[in-house]
Amino acid sequence: MLVGVVGKPNVGKSTFFAAATMKDVPIADFPFTTIQPNVGVAHIKTKCVCREMGVTDTPRNSACVNGTRLVPVKIVDVAGLVEGASKGKGLGNQFLDDIRQADALIQVVDASGSTDLEGRKVPPGSHDPLEDVAMVEHEFDLWMFGILKRDWEKATRSLEQTGGKVVDHLAERLSGLSVSYGDVEQVILHLHLRTEKPSSWTDDQLMQFAVETRRLTKPSLVAANKADLPSSPANIEALRKTGRKVVPCASEAELLLRKAAEHGLVEYAPGDPSFAPKDPQKLSPAQANALRMVDEKVMKAYGGTGVQDAINQAFFDLLSAIVVFPVEDETRLTDKDGRVLPDAFILKGGSTALDLARTVHSELAETFLYAIDARTGKRLGADHKLSNRDVVKIVSSGKRG
């Protein structure tokens, strides 16, 4: 699973990314600072099963902090998108190509309204961030429309002559965008499009198809960034009124707190609603002042920086993700080296025991026999849908074929 961090230029996408991954990436207050995408590892936070199962765990692929599991997830920060990008403006389609594989999107906006539609600095509050959200979505739709429209007439004529299926054609065209055959079917059904005569679809209908396909396959939330600035709260309210999922964010504050924690200056973990200076005497006046501002403008105002929240919501709410703990010994909850609850994997909602096997190791999937639920000792078949926080042993024959 991959989540893309998108938005117009200069809104704080890379700051959000850096705060979430602690990767050092270029950040600056002008548009198009990022050109090549940044890929990194963030963590989602979820309640670990160690306490419930009465064990002390020794995690390997993840971390357990006071009963909270931090599970690695991949995110990608891309170049800013401007109006006309689908026709080559700004950095053009480059941005869109970089998020093809994303399963969900975090759209970062400058909630303070201090950057115009192209990301240039303007007086705070003078630009309406609602315009940015609509622009980014529309550009995405135009891009998908463009991919489909390119050879639409020729392709549909040929489909009608040979008896080919338009669903196959669309799924094939969009396969690189993480759009499945089932997704295409669902959208066509929803829009009541005539599959027997696709050549009769109007441009409006094809565009509508792009809009609905985006909504289904690239669910998104708005990270209302720069929430610490005075002009932000009113815009955050307005963004919420559109019915979108909105998470107020202060990425810069998160980055500052994480760095301060790394240097031992404060007690803080991502997602915490507050922080505490470890030794106030050690702080320089500038550091003390910066932390006081963060406390006042972010922690007290919003109950946290929102960065961890946005990541958690992208995976758990938009993608209905589940976290599953595979083990080799279902009574001791260990792997072959005796590590207790070594791994936690994040899977799409609806994933099966066989999907888990595939995630652990392709060979395990090829020789899969059945799985065992460590809580109940019950056998689970390949198609058994797993639940969040399941602890599962996979039994395989070890022999291919």
Ligand SMILES: Nc1nc2c(ncn2[C@@H]2O[C@H](COP(=O)(O)OP(=O)(O)OP(=O)(O)O)[C@@H](O)[C@H]2O)c(=O)[nH]1
């Ligand atoms: N006040 C405030 N400023 C922020 C926040 N997050 C980012 N910024 C500032 O916004 C500016 C742009 O940040 P970037 O992270 O480079 O923005 P971007 O969206 O990646 O920009 P491009 O790569 O050019 O598209 C920088 O000056 C950041 O310091 C925030 O939470 N609050």
Ligand SMILES: [Mg+2]
């Ligand atoms: Mg950037």
